[in-house]
Amino acid sequence: MMSLLKTIWGLLFRLFPCPAPTGLREIGHPGPQSPVLVTCNFDLTIKRLKKALEGLDVWLLVAQSGGVNVWCAAGGDEFNTHSVVSAIKTSGIGRKVTHRTIILPPLSGPGVSIAAVRKATKWNARWGPVRAEDIRRYIKTGFRRDEGMRRVTYTLTERLDTALGSLFPFYLLGGALFALFDPSLLVNYLLVATAAFLFFFLALDSIPGERGIVKAGYVALALLVTLAITEFYHPNGSPYRSSLIIAVVMIFVYGSELGGLAPHLPSDLDPFLARLGVGAVGNVAFAGTVRTELLNGYRELTYDHEICEGCRNCFEICPQGVWRMGEDSKRAILADRDKCTACRACLLQCQSGAIQAKKRDRNEPAGNSYIYL
Amino acid sequence: MFSYVFMKILETRPRSYDRNINRASLGKIRAIKRQIANQATPGSKVLEIGCGTGELAGMLVAAGCNVEGFDLSPSMVGAARERIKSEGLGDSFTVHNAGVDSMDIFADRSYDTVVSTLVFSEMSDDERRYALANAYRVLSPGGKIIIADEVSPRSGVLRFLHSMTRAPALLGTYLVTSATTRPLDDIAGELTAAGFVVGKYARSQGDSFAVVVAVKPAGDKNDEPA
Ligand SMILES: C[S@@+](CC[C@H](N)C(=O)[O-])C[C@H]1O[C@@H](n2cnc3c(N)ncnc32)[C@H](O)[C@@H]1O
Ligand code: SF4
Ligand code: SF4
Numbered sequence: 013m014m015s016l017l018k019t020i021w022g023l024l025f026r027l028f029p030c031p032a033p034t035g036l037r038e039i040g041h042p043g044p045q046s047p048v049l050v051t052c053n054f055d056l057t058i059k060r061l062k063k064a065l066e067g068l069d070v071w072l073l074v075a076q077s078g079g080v081n082v083w084c085a086a087g088g089d090e091f092n093t094h095s096v097v098s099a100i101k102t103s104g105i106g107r108k109v110t111h112r113t114i115i116l117p118p119l120s121g122p123g124v125s126i127a128a129v130r131k132a133t134k135w136n137a138r139w140g141p142v143r144a145e146d147i148r149r150y151i152k153t154g155f156r157r158d159e160g161m162r163r164v165t166y167t168l169t170e171r172l173d174t175a176l177g178s179l180f181p182f183y184l185l186g187g188a189l190f191a192l193f194d195p196s197l198l199v200n201y202l203l204v205a206t207a208a209f210l211f212f213f214l215a216l217d218s219i220p221g222e223r224g225i226v227k228a229g230y231v232a233l234a235l236l237v238t239l240a241i242t243e244f245y246h247p248n249g250s251p252y253r254s255s256l257i258i259a260v261v262m263i264f265v266y267g268s269e270l271g272g273l274a275p276h277l278p279s280d281l282d283p284f285l286a287r288l289g290v291g292a293v294g295n296v297a298f299a300g301t302v303r304t305e306l307l308n309g310y311r312e313l314t315y316d317h318e319i320c321e322g323c324r325n326c327f328e329i330c331p332q333g334v335w336r337m338g339e340d341s342k343r344a345i346l347a348d349r350d351k352c353t354a355c356r357a358c359l360l361q362c363q364s365g366a367i368q369a370k371k372r373d374r375n376e377p378a379g380n381s382y383i384y385l
Numbered sequence: 386m387f388s389y390v391f392m393k394i395l396e397t398r399p400r401s402y403d404r405n406i407n408r409a410s411l412g413k414i415r416a417i418k419r420q421i422a423n424q425a426t427p428g429s430k431v432l433e434i435g436c437g438t439g440e441l442a443g444m445l446v447a448a449g450c451n452v453e454g455f456d457l458s459p460s461m462v463g464a465a466r467e468r469i470k471s472e473g474l475g476d477s478f479t480v481h482n483a484g485v486d487s488m489d490i491f492a493d494r495s496y497d498t499v500v501s502t503l504v505f506s507e508m509s510d511d512e513r514r515y516a517l518a519n520a521y522r523v524l525s526p527g528g529k530i531i532i533a534d535e536v537s538p539r540s541g542v543l544r545f546l547h548s549m550t551r552a553p554a555l556l557g558t559y560l561v562t563s564a565t566t567r568p569l570d571d572i573a574g575e576l577t578a579a580g581f582v583v584g585k586y587a588r589s590q591g592d593s594f595a596v597v598v599a600v601k602p603a604g605d606k607n608d609e610p611a
Contacts, residue, residue, distance in 0.1 A: 029563050033509070033510070034509045034510075034511065035509065035510060035511050036511075076509065078563045078564060079563065080563070090563070094457070094484055094486070097484075097486055098484055098485070098486035098512065099511070101486040101489075101515065102485070102486050102509070102511040102512050102514070102515035103511045104511070104514075104515075132487075
């Protein structure tokens with residue numbers, strides 16, 4: 013019962029934390045040779061993982077992430093090297109299995125340093141696949157990662173998932189406001205909010221603009237045009253006026269923080285707040301915790317081909333496919349810098365210092381720099 | 386009846402943490418630290434789990450002890466290092482930035498006392514088990530562990546009252562820090578499971594706060610150094 017409530021809460025409020033107990037869980041009947049997978053303590057993630065792993069015998073090690081999903085928690089320093097090291101060492105997993113291989117979720121790349129985990133635990137940490145559905149194949153093929161397992165997707169289901177998760181808090185908030193002040197407009201509000209959000213998330217890639225805030229601008233424009241039209245037909249004041257205005261504001265709020273919603277777009281709010289010197293708002297960390305270099309004005313990631321040691325870390329961890337490994341040089345190549353969303357996973361994982369955060373210098377030619385945060 | 390769950394908020398500002406937690410507890414936390422320090426044996430070696438700003442460590446040094454402490458939070462460790470300078474604690478108090486999971490860096494049978502105030506309620510079940518197992522390992526035979534923390538009252542009525550008084554503070558704390566604490570349900574049982582013999586167990590604040598002292602028995606055969 014409690015678990016069902018938690019699932020529903022998790023789905024509708026998927027943007028809010030929902031912690032589950034940390035520690036070791038058994039999936040099926042794992043033995044001393046069974047694989048060990050690490051995940052966060054976000055209730056919904058654990059449930060989905062269990063479902064995706066049905067029929068397998070594996071150990072699932074739930075590490076502290078403040079009840080937040082892997083990617084967001086890693087970006088906000090809630091799911092970090094310490095979470096994973098502490099889980100490995102204090103759970104006693106070393107007494108349950110004879111091997112020393114641990115599989116980490118690759119979206120923890122911005123927070124969990126695989127090299128530091130290896131050093132602190134002496135376990136052979138490796139990245140698993142991004143999506144839970146691929147874990148079965150990954151294990152069956154002897155922990156082999158193919159291209160699809162490295163990259164994030166944004167499928168129809170995932171879009172609906174984020175649209176619903178984004179909408180629900182606004183249904184409640186706006187719903188309460190309308191119910192209080194003008195219940196007759198409640199249905200209009202729900203209609204407008206749903207239409208605007210579904211359109212925004214489903215059509216995201218077709219809306220012009222590179223950044224979320226620009227895309228939001230176009231959607232806002234469309235909403236304002238709609239407003240003008242409805243005003244035209246209702247000279248005494250459109251019943252959609254308040255709903256449409258709220259929708260415009262909402263679209264801008266979400267559009268500026270798409271980094272946390274659409275996996276292939278960067279956040280606009282983060283660097284903006286950092287520029288103002290704001291690192292966190294309440295308990296929501298923006299640039300303040302792991303991204304302190306942002307606050308210090310280090311807004312540029314640079315890559316130095318000469319320093320690269322060819323460890324492949326950046327190539328393995330980048331969820332956007334920005335990196336390629338050179339065929340003969342064995343060094344990393346910046347293959348598609350435009351796809352970078354500034355998640356900074358490669359910065360944390362690069363051990364040679366080839367990838368660095370620097371202060372932006374306008375006089376210097378663009379050179380190796382590949383992203384402005 | 387009182388809950389310390391809001392300490393997670395106070396912790397985010399190490400500089401004012403000691404002042405605030407003492408105010409909020411009406412001086413109780415400092416009094417408990419004093420009491421622990423007063424009962425310390427001069428010249429003994431103490432390990433402090435989650436030493437925070439080192440307030441207790443400072444008192445223990447004043448009582449003639451040699452203290453080694455560690456804390457997970459870098460800013461707390463920073464505050465503790467400032468204290469070492471400002472109070473001139475010198476080599477008598479050393480502090481590491483490490484979590485409970487790093488307790489394997491401390492050598493077997495090398496401390497007379499392990500202390501920890503308001504830290505166990507912040508740990509997961511696994512962390513507590515690990516911390517107690519390691520505390521047992523690093524203590525010399527006959528050495529003792531002292532834990533002061535929020536606990537669940539034993540009677541159902543008090544437990545209910547406690548969770549009710551706790552609820553608003555818990556919600557507020559969670560909204561501000563996304564973190565929470567859990568009153569210890571059975572710290573005596575956990576100590577026993579780790580091999581300790583539980584001694585003095587003083588309860589206060591409507592049975593919701595406890596100071597527990599437990600001893601590592603002197604003649605433990607399983608604990609001969611390898
Ligand atoms: C409420 S404060 C108490 C500080 C100090 N013991 C006192 O009583 O003034 C809790 C402290 O425990 C530390 N802490 C929490 N979990 C820890 C862990 N797993 N390992 C080490 N320290 C931890 C926190 O960083 C924080 O400084
Ligand atoms: S290249 Fe960009 S998107 Fe890829 S890991 Fe680095 S920061 Fe993240
Ligand atoms: S850039 Fe860094 S992470 Fe990438 S291959 Fe070279 S050394 Fe490894």
